[in-house]
Amino acid sequence: MQINFKLNGKPVSLAVTPDELLSDVVRERLDLTGTHVGCDTSQCGACVVHVDGLSVKSCTTLAITLDGASVTTIEGLAKGAALHPMQKAFTENHGLQCGFCTPGMIMSAIEFAERNPKPTPESVRRWLEGNICRCTGYQNIVASVMAGTAAMHAKGA
Amino acid sequence: MTNPTGIGASIKRKEDLRFLTGNGNYVSDIKRPNMAMGVFLRSPHAHAKIKGIDAKSALAMPGVAAVLTGEDLKAEGIGGLPCAWPVTGKNGAATKEPAHPALAQGKVRCVGDAVAFVVADTLEQARSAAEAVEVDYDVLPAVVGVLDALKPGAPAVFDDIPDNVCVDWELGDKHATEVAFKKAAHVAKISLVNNRLVGNPMEPRAVIGEYDFSRGHYTMWSTSQFPHIVKLLMGNFVLNIPQHKLRVVSPDVGGGFGVKQFHYAEEAVVTWSSKKVGRPVKWVCERSEGFISDAHGRDHVTEAELALDETGKFLGLRVNTIANMGGYLSTFGPNIPTNLYGPLLAGVYKTPAIYVEVKCVFTNTLPVDAYRGAGRPEATFVLERLVDVAAMEMGIDKAEIRRKNMITLPEYPYQTPVMMQYDSGDPVGCLDRALASADWAGFSKRKEESKSRGKYRGIGLCTYVEACGLAPSRIAIRLGVRGGLFESATVRVHPTGHVTVLMGTHNHGQGHETTCAQIVSSKLGIPSENVEIVFGDTDKVQFGLGTYGSRSAAVGGSALAKAADKVIVKGKKIAAHMLEASDSDIEFTDGVFAVAGTDRKKTFGEVALSAHFPVDYPLEILEPGLEEQAFYDPVNFTFPCGAHIAEVEIDPETGTVQLLNYVAVDDVGTVINPMIVEGQIHGGVAQGVGQALFEDCVYDQESGQLLSGSFMDYCMPRADNMPVMTVETHVTACTHNALGVKGCGEVGTIASPATVMNAVVDALAHLGVTHVDMPASPNRIWHVLQSAGAASR
Numbered sequence: 001m002q003i004n005f006k007l008n009g010k011p012v013s014l015a016v017t018p019d020e021l022l023s024d025v026v027r028e029r030l031d032l033t034g035t036h037v038g039c040d041t042s043q044c045g046a047c048v049v050h051v052d053g054l055s056v057k058s059c060t061t062l063a064i065t066l067d068g069a070s071v072t073t074i075e076g077l078a079k080g081a082a083l084h085p086m087q088k089a090f091t092e093n094h095g096l097q098c099g100f101c102t103p104g105m106i107m108s109a110i111e112f113a114e115r116n117p118k119p120t121p122e123s124v125r126r127w128l129e130g131n132i133c134r135c136t137g138y139q140n141i142v143a144s145v146m147a148g149t150a151a152m153h154a155k156g157a
Numbered sequence: 158m159t160n161p162t163g164i165g166a167s168i169k170r171k172e173d174l175r176f177l178t179g180n181g182n183y184v185s186d187i188k189r190p191n192m193a194m195g196v197f198l199r200s201p202h203a204h205a206k207i208k209g210i211d212a213k214s215a216l217a218m219p220g221v222a223a224v225l226t227g228e229d230l231k232a233e234g235i236g237g238l239p240c241a242w243p244v245t246g247k248n249g250a251a252t253k254e255p256a257h258p259a260l261a262q263g264k265v266r267c268v269g270d271a272v273a274f275v276v277a278d279t280l281e282q283a284r285s286a287a288e289a290v291e292v293d294y295d296v297l298p299a300v301v302g303v304l305d306a307l308k309p310g311a312p313a314v315f316d317d318i319p320d321n322v323c324v325d326w327e328l329g330d331k332h333a334t335e336v337a338f339k340k341a342a343h344v345a346k347i348s349l350v351n352n353r354l355v356g357n358p359m360e361p362r363a364v365i366g367e368y369d370f371s372r373g374h375y376t377m378w379s380t381s382q383f384p385h386i387v388k389l390l391m392g393n394f395v396l397n398i399p400q401h402k403l404r405v406v407s408p409d410v411g412g413g414f415g416v417k418q419f420h421y422a423e424e425a426v427v428t429w430s431s432k433k434v435g436r437p438v439k440w441v442c443e444r445s446e447g448f449i450s451d452a453h454g455r456d457h458v459t460e461a462e463l464a465l466d467e468t469g470k471f472l473g474l475r476v477n478t479i480a481n482m483g484g485y486l487s488t489f490g491p492n493i494p495t496n497l498y499g500p501l502l503a504g505v506y507k508t509p510a511i512y513v514e515v516k517c518v519f520t521n522t523l524p525v526d527a528y529r530g531a532g533r534p535e536a537t538f539v540l541e542r543l544v545d546v547a548a549m550e551m552g553i554d555k556a557e558i559r560r561k562n563m564i565t566l567p568e569y570p571y572q573t574p575v576m577m578q579y580d581s582g583d584p585v586g587c588l589d590r591a592l593a594s595a596d597w598a599g600f601s602k603r604k605e606e607s608k609s610r611g612k613y614r615g616i617g618l619c620t621y622v623e624a625c626g627l628a629p630s631r632i633a634i635r636l637g638v639r640g641g642l643f644e645s646a647t648v649r650v651h652p653t654g655h656v657t658v659l660m661g662t663h664n665h666g667q668g669h670e671t672t673c674a675q676i677v678s679s680k681l682g683i684p685s686e687n688v689e690i691v692f693g694d695t696d697k698v699q700f701g702l703g704t705y706g707s708r709s710a711a712v713g714g715s716a717l718a719k720a721a722d723k724v725i726v727k728g729k730k731i732a733a734h735m736l737e738a739s740d741s742d743i744e745f746t747d748g749v750f751a752v753a754g755t756d757r758k759k760t761f762g763e764v765a766l767s768a769h770f771p772v773d774y775p776l777e778i779l780e781p782g783l784e785e786q787a788f789y790d791p792v793n794f795t796f797p798c799g800a801h802i803a804e805v806e807i808d809p810e811t812g813t814v815q816l817l818n819y820v821a822v823d824d825v826g827t828v829i830n831p832m833i834v835e836g837q838i839h840g841g842v843a844q845g846v847g848q849a850l851f852e853d854c855v856y857d858q859e860s861g862q863l864l865s866g867s868f869m870d871y872c873m874p875r876a877d878n879m880p881v882m883t884v885e886t887h888v889t890a891c892t893h894n895a896l897g898v899k900g901c902g903e904v905g906t907i908a909s910p911a912t913v914m915n916a917v918v919d920a921l922a923h924l925g926v927t928h929v930d931m932p933a934s935p936n937r938i939w940h941v942l943q944s945a946g947a948a949s950r
Binding site for chain 1: 169173174175176181183357358359360361409414444666667835842846867869874879
């Protein structure tokens with residue numbers, strides 16, 4: 001069936017089959033390969049994107065449900081050369097190593113930050129329960145999310 | 158002048174921007190024109206004869222280009238996957254290296270053994286066709302555990318190896334150790350299991366093969382930690398592709414941890430298939446498929462005993478280990494539980510007599526090979542658990558028994574009784590700092606506080622030594638490796654003074670693009686922004702050995718420093734010509750070539766420009782151009798060491814272990830980028846904590862089915878499982894490489910399992926518990942508590 005949705009602010013019209021996954025649509029059909037697939041049981045969170053502002057695991061989201069939706073992937077965050085405050089916080093705090101989990105981490109972290117203007121490290125750790133990182137031991141990811149949240153809510157941000 | 162982007166600076170990573178913005182280039186992201194997709198059909202049985210494979214209906218399905226089997230490989234005379242590091246056993250016995258076909262031939266030997274490769278236009282078509290391939294199996298009894306594999310009458314994984322023993326290896330002086338035990342006032346003993354693990358880098362493996370008929374040339378993209386070695390092993394030993402007709406590219410790779418440093422069957426089959434079908438072919442591993450096709454780690458059963466005199470001084474150590482090799486030998490399989498294990502049992506102690514025996518055995522499980530730490534966490538676990546048992550039994554403080562036996566700073570270089578000569582280290586200094594940082598002395602107060610809340614609190618200490626910087630070829634070749642283990646670097650100076658570096662190592666998260674640029678920045682006095690690091694492409698980079706065994710800074714970085722030194726030597730000649738002076742009068746400091754004692758000078762950029770636009774060069778003694786290459790072969794391993802301390806709290810109601818804090822004090826040698834080193838140690842500790850508390854690769858002992866085959870069943874550490882870690886470095890420089898670096902990639906994983914488990918046992922010691930196997934899951938702890946309770950009733 002034909003679906004119409006916004007992807008990173010631009011309109012997309014696409015014929016999809018009922019079993020097509022959002023992760024496959026963005027990666028294989030629209031060539032946005034920043035969204036990663038790290039497991040097949042909806043556990044790792046490397047595939048997290050935003051649908052209407054909420055973080056979802058694109059590996060278990062059917063593309064047919066997207067008609068009329070607004071989808072943001074990691075490619076849609078930076079405005080030209082200007083990084084999103086959460087992206088900036090991840091590099092400032094060494095919150096990434098191999099980079100594979102990073103897009104999902106950042107997308108997940110942004111929804112967290114929007115919901116929690118005054119987070120604690122413990123609340124960050126609980127929120128990230130659905131995102132697995134094998135490289136960092138999470139310490140610098142937590143620091144990144146704390147800093148990114150503060151930057152997102154800073155005056156003038 | 159301090160160089161703001163040189164060695165020692167915590168500059169932000171150069172590689173981050175592409176990963177932060179979704180612009181990484183991983184193998185699964187790559188599309189080639191007219192590319193077909195491939196799916197492996199894998200054995201559902203742990204051990205079975207293949208009576209026949211019927212692919213007729215699969216071949217007739219839409220879009221299917223080929224169904225390839227082991228018989229097709231055999232018909233084309235394609236070789237098996239080689240083992241690159243066999244070892245010599247007792248009495249000179251060779252490692253048994255049974256054939257390891259890339260697709261099973263005649264028999265399958267583990268669940269996941271690849272039986273056929275199906276290629277089709279789309280992934281869906283390939284999947285459907287794979288389901289239509291009919292394999293007629295005659296299921297055989299399987300053997301899974303190492304102890305079962307050694308029992309008389311156990312099923313033989315290979316018909317011509319009836320006892321399942323791959324190699325029976327020993328190290329050390331057996332007689333001297335027996336004598337030491339006879340003199341002992343106390344003997345501490347332990348029996349333990351080092352649990353099997355799955356490495357699980359977040360990016361699953363992937364391969365693309367492409368054959369160009371017009372040039373007779375293959376290109377393979379692979380998620381590999383060492384593209385040049387894969388090129389050599391696959392081209393030369395498996396597919397018979399001449400080296401100049403094969404290019405291997407390993408672009409961005411999403412974590413390796415050793416799992417991606419082997420030559421895998423899928424690489425050979427996918428590459429071979431691209432010629433068969435005349436199109437590029439891509440295979441992307443799914444996570445559950447990775448659980449049954451990535452090489453696993455650890456899986457030891459060990460008995461060990463430590464002889465002590467009446468004061469707690471170590472007299473002798475005796476260790477007997479049985480190590481699982483799985484159903485085939487992986488690339489480095491037999492080397493891991495032998496050469497990378499036995500010598501490390503000396504730890505940072507002056508134990509005068511050590512004897513270790515290791516039996517490597519075949520079972521009907523996935524091959525076992527290196528996983529972060531590789532042999533060294535296993536050795537540290539045995540030694541440090543045993544030292545704790547001795548301390549508990551003899552009533553000696555756990556820090557004091559270690560201090561009493563440690564090698565002290567003036568005693569370096571130190572020759573152990575098991576092969577290694579440690580060049581440098583200060584384990585006592587590391588211990589003292591860890592004890593202070595973790596407030597070891599104040600623990601009893603915290604224990605009381607936990608007790609008041611009904612919780613059992615424990616503190617655990619572990620010291621360790623690591624042999625890394627793999628490896629000095631002259632030593633490694635005597636230990637069985639089939640090749641050198643040097644590293645290489647090329648420094649290419651552009652006419653503008655900007656630099657491109659070609660590294661034989663591979664960056665898959667370690668931050669090499671930043672740290673290597675820092676080395677160049679320090680050496681050549683240019684900002685690290687002016688340096689670009691290239692790696693992972695055998696057509697671009699000279700031969701290299703790749704990244705594993707914490708070798709990239711110690712061996713690769715040393716090669717880079719050596720190449721940069723050659724650039725300076727050449728630069729001095731050019732500057733001397735430009736300044737009409739003698740080479741020997743030119744000094745190079747902070748990016749400036751100057752005639753000593755004068756103000757006549759040329760900047761690095763001016764010299765680079767001259768090198769490319771030579772004016773009146775004395776051509777018989779000075780060539781144009783400024784590009785130098787170096788190959789560096791270390792004279793010894795490097796030996797990071799340190800002390801880690803963890804505190805846990807156990808809830809006796811639920812058996813849950815909570816890791817409260819973690820202190821790591823490590824001597825990793827010169828620190829190139831403190832931010833990156835700290836991050837490496839965080840990640841390493843987390844993987845060891847995973848082994849200690851969460852992760853367990855479990856097979857059904859009868860059927861050989863993998864029970865922990867997905868992230869639903871295999872418990873990966875998550876953010877809320879980890880405490881805040883305190884990481885400190887206590888540096889003594891490596892004495893035998895120019896940078897003084899040792900390595901930091903594996904130290905965390907080496908120390909943390911023993912550290913955490915010592916804390917767990919300490920928390921339960923009042924119940925008479927002396928050992929708990931890993932992982933200390935709530936289920937296991939609850940059972941320990943129940944049997945301890947039953948015993949005390």
